[in-house]
Amino acid sequence: MASGSTSADHGLSGKTKRFHQLSNDESKRFKEKREQILEGALRAFLGQGYAASMDTIAQEAGVAKQTLYSYYKDKKSLLSALIDRLLDRFVTAGMSPEILTMDPQPFLRKIAQITLSRMDDWEYVSLLRLIIAESAKFPELGELYVTKLIRPGIQKLATYISANEKLSFADPEATARIIHGSLIHFIVVQEILYGKHSMPLARERMINALVDMVLFASEKGKESR
Amino acid sequence: MASGSTSADHGLSGKTKRFHQLSNDESKRFKEKREQILEGALRAFLGQGYAASMDTIAQEAGVAKQTLYSYYKDKKSLLSALIDRLLDRFVTAGMSPEILTMDPQPFLRKIAQITLSRMDDWEYVSLLRLIIAESAKFPELGELYVTKLIRPGIQKLATYISANEKLSFADPEATARIIHGSLIHFIVVQEILYGKHSMPLARERMINALVDMVLFASEKGKESR
DNA sequence: CAGGTGTTAGACTAATTAGTATGATTTCTC
DNA sequence: GAGAAATCATACTAATTAGTCTAACACCTG
Numbered sequence: 113m114a115s116g117s118t119s120a121d122h123g124l125s126g127k128t129k130r131f132h133q134l135s136n137d138e139s140k141r142f143k144e145k146r147e148q149i150l151e152g153a154l155r156a157f158l159g160q161g162y163a164a165s166m167d168t169i170a171q172e173a174g175v176a177k178q179t180l181y182s183y184y185k186d187k188k189s190l191l192s193a194l195i196d197r198l199l200d201r202f203v204t205a206g207m208s209p210e211i212l213t214m215d216p217q218p219f220l221r222k223i224a225q226i227t228l229s230r231m232d233d234w235e236y237v238s239l240l241r242l243i244i245a246e247s248a249k250f251p252e253l254g255e256l257y258v259t260k261l262i263r264p265g266i267q268k269l270a271t272y273i274s275a276n277e278k279l280s281f282a283d284p285e286a287t288a289r290i291i292h293g294s295l296i297h298f299i300v301v302q303e304i305l306y307g308k309h310s311m312p313l314a315r316e317r318m319i320n321a322l323v324d325m326v327l328f329a330s331e332k333g334k335e336s337r
Numbered sequence: 338m339a340s341g342s343t344s345a346d347h348g349l350s351g352k353t354k355r356f357h358q359l360s361n362d363e364s365k366r367f368k369e370k371r372e373q374i375l376e377g378a379l380r381a382f383l384g385q386g387y388a389a390s391m392d393t394i395a396q397e398a399g400v401a402k403q404t405l406y407s408y409y410k411d412k413k414s415l416l417s418a419l420i421d422r423l424l425d426r427f428v429t430a431g432m433s434p435e436i437l438t439m440d441p442q443p444f445l446r447k448i449a450q451i452t453l454s455r456m457d458d459w460e461y462v463s464l465l466r467l468i469i470a471e472s473a474k475f476p477e478l479g480e481l482y483v484t485k486l487i488r489p490g491i492q493k494l495a496t497y498i499s500a501n502e503k504l505s506f507a508d509p510e511a512t513a514r515i516i517h518g519s520l521i522h523f524i525v526v527q528e529i530l531y532g533k534h535s536m537p538l539a540r541e542r543m544i545n546a547l548v549d550m551v552l553f554a555s556e557k558g559k560e561s562r
Numbered sequence: 563c564a565g566g567t568g569t570t571a572g573a574c575t576a577a578t579t580a581g582t583a584t585g586a587t588t589t590c591t592c
Numbered sequence: 593g594a595g596a597a598a599t600c601a602t603a604c605t606a607a608t609t610a611g612t613c614t615a616a617c618a619c620c621t622g
Contacts, residue, residue: 145599161473165579176600178582187580245470247530248386254530262526263536286538286546290519293526297518300525301487305472305479311488313511321511328557329550336553370568390609401570403612412610 149173149183153194158238162191162246188250195253198239199260206261207268216278220291220326223269224319227295231315237303240296266292280334287326294322374398374408378419383463387416387471413475420478423464424485431486432493441503445516445551448494449544452520456540462528465521491517505559512551519547 152173156164166187170177184190211222230236247254269288273279281287298318301307377398381389391412395402409415436447455461472479494513498504506512523543526532 142598161470166581167579176602177580178601179599181581182598241469241473244466244525244529245386245473248466248470251531254532255535258526258530258532259535262530262532266536281546282549283542283546286542287550289523289538289543290515290547290550293519293522294515295518297522297525298514300469300522301483301518304469305483305487306476307479307483307487310480310484311491313514317508317511318514321506321508322515324507324558325512325515325550325554328554328561330553332553332557333549367568391611392609401572402610403571404569406611407568 145175145179146183149175149180149190150194150197153190154198154235157191157194158235158242161242162187162249191246191250192252195239195243195256198235199256202236202239203260203264206265212268212272216276216330217323217327219272220323221319223291224295224322227292228298228315228319231299231303237299240300241304262292279330281330282333291322291326294318370400370404371408374400374405374415375419375422378415379423379460382416382419383460383467386467387412387474416471416475417477420464420468420481423460424481427461427464428485428489431490437493437497441501441555442548442552444497445548446544448516449520449547452517453523453540453544456524456528462524465525466529487517504555506555507558516547516551519543 149169152171152175153169156169156172160168166177166180169190170180173180180190184193207223207226211219214222243253243257247257266285266288269292270284273281273284273287295318298313301311302313374394377396377400378394381394381397385393391402391405394415395405398405405415409418432448432451436444439447468478468482491510491513494517495509498506498509498512520543523538526536527538
């Protein structure tokens with residue numbers, strides 16, 4: 113397979129309507145149009161959810177509606193493809209290897225800062241909302257998000273915690289979940305549920321409280337074996 | 338105002354179509370029908386989201402569609418009323434006063450257990466999803482959830498933390514948010530995003546890790562003044 | 563039981579929308 | 593520049609849906 117996507121074919125998999133292409137599967141023109149479509153789908157879906165109409169998407173992409181259907185078999189396939197692509201984008205923007213060599217204090221700070229910085233990213237916030245919203249109708253979306261973003265993130269964090277001899281926790285995985293969950297939930301409440309208006313709280317306070325809590329707990333955990 | 342709802346009138350507020358009612362505003366018959374409607378709306382909205390059709394809701398409630406519109410001015414008002422009612426239900430099921438007198442260790446355990454027990458409550462999980470899903474279209478829903486459920490919960494937790502001399506945290510409010518957020522996010526990932534399949538984790542491990550973390554951190558915090 | 567109110571079933575409107583069909587136009591390839 | 597493929601604009605379909613209307617029916621009160 114060409115791009116980063118691990119699995120899942122969206123739409124016209126087997127019997128493509130496009131036949132006369134060069135031996136290398138993806139002509140430049142093809143890739144550009146597909147990009148254009150996904151860009152339009154991004155604006156439409158992230159802005160209006162799955163309720164965005166195919167006409168809107170086509171207009172947003174600057175493309176005829178018919179073209180959408182020659183690239184993706186139906187609306188659902190288009191959504192899947194978009195989410196797949198967006199998740200890939202956020203995966204690669206995840207923990208870089210050099211962070212993993214840091215000491216716990218700066219490491220935790222950095223992780224928390226990076227995570228909360230996504231509050232400013234309209235695409236991330238909208239994607240999160242979209243996935244939660246549509247996971248009832250399309251459970252695959254939830255699964256995709258969990259296996260592509262959350263699980264690897266928790267995994268890396270848990271590995272760091274158990275590998276770093278300066279930290280001591282009885283259950284690194286659960287600890288990783290607490291750290292990660294408290295941050296993501298903060299984003300959900302502040303940005304998606306508009307908590308920033310009715311219960312504002314500075315990011316820095318969350319970061320400080322979390323870092324302190326983890327470090328203090330670890331030190332005490334060390335003492336009590 | 339009659340029932341528990343704090344504010345917000347849903348639908349037919351000013352010029353009601355119903356005039357000839359007894360001097361006490363709500364006849365028994367009226368209340369029963371309204372209850373019946375909300376019960377149907379509950380099943381429909383929580384099952385299918387806002388996409389549930391008014392015909393479905395009427396059928397689910399065992400009531401003529403016209404009746405819906407004589408109790409609520411439109412679909413949105415019905416949804417608001419339902420969510421209002423559901424939130425009230427969960428508010429009263431919140432922290433009881435006697436818990437607040439417990440020692441930190443059992444207190445934290447209890448809080449965590451109660452919070453996570455909502456994973457088994459289909460209504461709670463569906464409500465959470467619905468609110469997050471529709472908060473883009475109807476920001477009031479998000480605000481309602483935040484101000485009715487989250488803010489008071491955080492408030493009580495933070496008050497306990499700062500009032501209990503056995504606990505020591507520099508920022509009780511942020512600490513309360515970490516505790517609460519990590520638990521709710523666990524519910525979101527496991528239940529709404531189907532993480533229970535692809536990254537299962539026993540509730541007990543979350544509870545233990547969280548309680549340990551908080552207690553250890555507090556002790557260390559006490560030492561370092 | 564008479565009069566009035568609430569409720570019902572069903573038809574109806576007006577709008578929206580996923581997906582298809584078609585024929586003209588553009589763009590690429592040779 | 594000819595031929596072929598991709599893309600376009602547009603119209604069409606079949607289905608769904610919020611909200612309204614009407615006329616029959618049920619139920620309570622006096």
